[in-house]
Amino acid sequence: MQKRQLSKSSARASSGPRKPDKKSRAAFATPEEVGRQLQLGLRIKALRDDRDLTQEQLAELIGKSVDTVSSIERGKSAPGFATAFDIAKALGVSYVDLFDWVERDKLTPQQKDQAVLVEKFRALIEGRSNPTMEDVVVLTEAISKAASKRAG
CATH class of the missing domain: 1.10.260.40 (lambda repressor-like DNA-binding domains)
Known part of the structure; x- marks a missing residue:
């Protein structure tokens, strides 16, 4: 029986879905x-x-x-x-400051609330604050909410 040689493209097609390469992921x-x-x-x-x-x-x-x-x-x-x-x-600059490009006066009320949370988080990770239990709960809830939005 004669073996049939597959071209690279047909072999690739038969091996299942491919993970997009780095350039096509941008699409x-x-x-x-x-x-x-x-x-x-x-x-x-x-x-x-x-x-x-x-x-x-x-x-x-x-x-x-x-x-x-x-x-x-x-x-x-x-x-x-x-x-x-x-x-x-x-x-x-700090890691958080790398992402700080928004002018504060152009923020919506919700974004201003988020900015306050970010500042609390920044102070916490930089060791500039002694968070209260309420601060920890608020930050944990905000992170959890953001994570569930991204997953959903």
Whole structure:
């Protein structure tokens, strides 16, 4: 009996669904996610420029390629947690401050409430506060609510 050789594309098609590659995953991002990525990228670029750092210098400081830094700054990709932490450290800001690009006077009342929670959380993780039990409960409920929204 003669064996039939499968081409790479037919072998791939018969092996079940494939995980999208990194470039095609961007096509699945919602407009809101893309907007946040761009805002984060612009924030990183502004902080880098304020410190007179080149993309090459930032890339070296965080152990990533210049292409990675460029892609993040243009909002084409989002850094993972560890990379964002490394970027914040290299730029001399806290991790939370890296994501702080919204002008406070343009916030809705709900967003202002969220900003208060973020500030409480920031003070807690930076060791600037002694939280009350009420603070812990409020923060835990907010995190739980946010997590369930993302999962649902």
